[in-house]
Amino acid sequence: MILQALAKHYQMMAEAGEAPRRGWCPVGVSFALEIAADGALRRVYDLREEQHSDKKTAVRPRRMVVPDHPPRSGKKPPAYFLCDTSTYFLGLAEDEENPAKAEKKRQDALQRFASAKELHEKMLGDLDAPAAQAVVAFFRQWQPEQAKMHPVLAEFLPDIAAGGNVVFRFQGRFVQEDAAIAARWERTLTAQEDDAQGICLVTGKEGSIARLHPKIKGVPGAQVSGANLVSFNTESSNSYGHAQGANAPVSEDASFAYGMALNALLADSDHRQILGDTAVVYWAEQENEAVQDLTSILMGGVGGKNIMTEASLQGLFQNLVKGRPIRFEAAEIPYENPFYILGLSPNAARLSVRFFLQGAFGDFLQHVKAHRERAAIAMPPRKPWTSPPLWAWLQATVSPNVSNKSPLPILAGSMTVAILKDALYPASLYEQVLLRIHAEIDDTEARPPHYKITGERASIIKAYLMKNKKRGELRMKLNEEITDPAYVLGRIFSLREGIQRAVNPNLNATIKDRYFDVASTTPARVFPILEHLTNHHLRKLARLARDDKKKTYNPYYSYERQMRELMGMLDASKGIPKTLNAEEQGMFILGYYQQTQARYEKKSDKEAETAGTMSEEE
Known part of the structure; x- marks a missing residue:
């Protein structure tokens, strides 16, 4: 099925003039040798092109379609037809200071030139075409031993000898474009089978x-x-x-x-994404730039070469839900357009197929939409997304202290399949996030600062719990109606941290640094200690509120009321849970994160309020 889909895609490329015929291939060519009818070398053309990117200029060979370059190996690798390196076409050997090595390379260059000469005489010797006879004449009269002294080569000699591909040019045309020569090549290729x-x-x-x-x-x-x-x-x-x-x-x-x-x-970067060790390629039967760009954005996230805002992406998904045509970049994409996604990873000299998905383009979009809704979560202002792209999810599973920042190899493939098939997320993803949160500590001195609980990690926890554990009550922002004990405990922990910061705004280490890991796994061990600390902090805030003659904003009343409400959501008869399992730990972390984000969202507005409004929620 994979080979059939790829072969069909090739037929579409060939019909559109985007792929060469069999027996031909695109390669980079650096120079062209202009030859006369008698085979004399008249001129060298530099075919290299300047490419500009990121304020850098690089010189690249020109892409040209030439006779096929099959893999070659062995002590005497054969020459290629009409396009090869200067070692084969000119007999040029690399400079070498060691006399013995220099002689070995010279002999090797002579053997390769002889191989090219034999090939072209065999292929073109009896062909009645001026260009063919010119190439044969060139090989018959060229003297490899004198190549470095030839005046025509002098200007480009170091670059030509460096090893780039070379082609022939005759009477203003590249020889491989000659109709008679091309026909001879294709007939010979078929006859040799x-x-x-x-x-x-x-x-x-x-x-x-x-x-x-x-x-x-x-x-x-x-x-x-x-x-x-x-x-x-x-x-x-x-x-x-x-x-x-x-x-x-x-x-x-x-x-x-x-x-x-x-x-x-x-x-082609428009058809490829690299996720971990997996190269993901995708294509549609009805290809157009809109399909390529939209898929690239959905796989790689908002932004990049094609800028797409969250608002425009949501508009696209809304049209999809309402049954309207899929429109992107002023183009309409059929919902039923057959679409293919192939994931490949290395395996020694072979490739491993991580996954192969096929289906209607609209169905894939529906699955991506469902995933983005599950992954959506309130983010810090500096983040450009509310639904992190897949690469950001994968990066969230990597320790910041390791030199190799690549995620687990198998994770990229399993995550891609889960999203595009709307299947369960891999349990290893959730386990890796919990492991990283429990193993790391916040580092506010780093540049940029590092936090153990990030928006991306909270997004993973939320999406996993919603999809795999059917936690449909979770929302993008804080849901104050959730009474799950672990979620409420996470909210209480965040509130206690906020109270501590209100009393000691310049504190280097908070209760999060000392108690979070224990609180999120065995809360009964530390919550009595935290309650004692919080009561102390609240008394101090109350004293500051009474002594404040300027009536500046003091969050005491808001914090005291919130704490009473949250404690009232816990079942007093059951007390604080002794342990939390993996699912409950995720709920605790999510409750903490969303309560913290809610506090920061409201903080900037409330700091401007006066003491007369201190009883309102922070």
């Missing part, structure tokens, strides 16, 4: 079965030269006497198609 014939499992048609499958590039952690999605290179992998590609009969055409499509998706 001597692989076994069989029924392709992708297309269902009979054809030549690929012995080796294409290398896939762009997956973080995999081999730079590319890794295989399909491969059989050990005897234990073979089945019923089949070897290599015969174990999974895919035709040469289908193999080329899925490899070209997948490499194109991985190379």
Whole structure:
């Protein structure tokens, strides 16, 4: 199913002129050698292009479609047709101070030039085309030993010798674009196929079965030269006497198609997101920029290349709920547009498929909408979101003290699947957040300050409890009607901390630093101690209120009333719970976080009030 979807995507790319035919591939080309009809080298063209990003300018090779570059290895790797490095086309060897090594590299360069000469004479020697005969003449008259002294190469010699790809140019055109030469290449490619014939499992048609499958590039952690999605290179992998590609009969055409499509998706930032060690690619059958941009934003969060505010995103979801067309960037996206999402991660020389999802584009949007509603939570003013993007969730599970800031490898894949399928969140996500909260301490001296309970971690707890534990009473902001003991205890702890800060605004360490972890797991051990401290602080606030002649704002009355109300929500006959399980710990943390956020939201307004309004809620 994966290969079929990718092969179909390639057909769409080819019809739109966005992908080369089989036997051709896009590569970076640095220089073009202008040759005359007699093969003489007349000029060198620099094809490299400047690219500007982040106030930096870099020189990159030009992307060109050339005859295929299959993987090559061994002591004598073969030459490529019409596009290769200067070692093959010019016999240039890298400079080397050591005489023995210099001679070895020179001999190696001569062998590679001979390989290229033999290939082009075989392919073009009998072809009646001026460009073909010019290339053959070039190889026959070129002297590799004199290459470094050739006047035409002098200007670019160091850069050409550095190893970039080179192509030929004849009478103002690149040789690989010559119709007769291109036809010869494709006929030769077909004639050389001597692989076994069989029924392709992708297309269902009979054809030549690929012995080796294409290398896939762009997956973080995999081999730079590319890794295989399909491969059989050990005897234990073979089945019923089949070897290599015969174990999974895919035709040469289908193999080329899925490899070209997948490499194109991985190379395009509009179709790819990196989550942990997983490269996620996505595409639609009816492709347009609106689908790409909207998916990129939903996967990566609001902002980035395409700015989308929370308000506009909510408007999009509202239209979705009301059954209206999905409109984005002035384009209409069909609800039933088939959509595919593939997650790949490295595994030695192969790739592991973390997940593969397919369905209607509108259904995926519905699932993302449901997730965002569960994840929505009141955030500090500096945060640009109320529903954190997936990457921010994953980062919230990482310790700030480790050098490797990557989340657990398997977490990215399982989280993506849970969101896009509207399935249960992985328990490991919730466990990691609780672990981090209990293991860390606040560091207000850090830049930026670090807090153990962040909006992202509270968002994870809220979404997990709502989806996995059916806690439908939870809201984006504080829900004062919740009577769950753990949630109420978390609110009380936050209120006690607020009272302590009101009495000692410059305090370096609060009850949160000393008692939070114990209070959220075994509250009966510390709440009597905290009650004694709070009563002391309230008496001090009351004394300050009586002695204040200027009648400035004092939160005593508000705090005293809130404490009475919260304590009244606890069942006195049961007392303070001795222990809290994992679910209850999450409710405690959420109650603490939401009560704290509510206090800070109201604080700025109430600080301007006078003592005459001190009885109102803070």
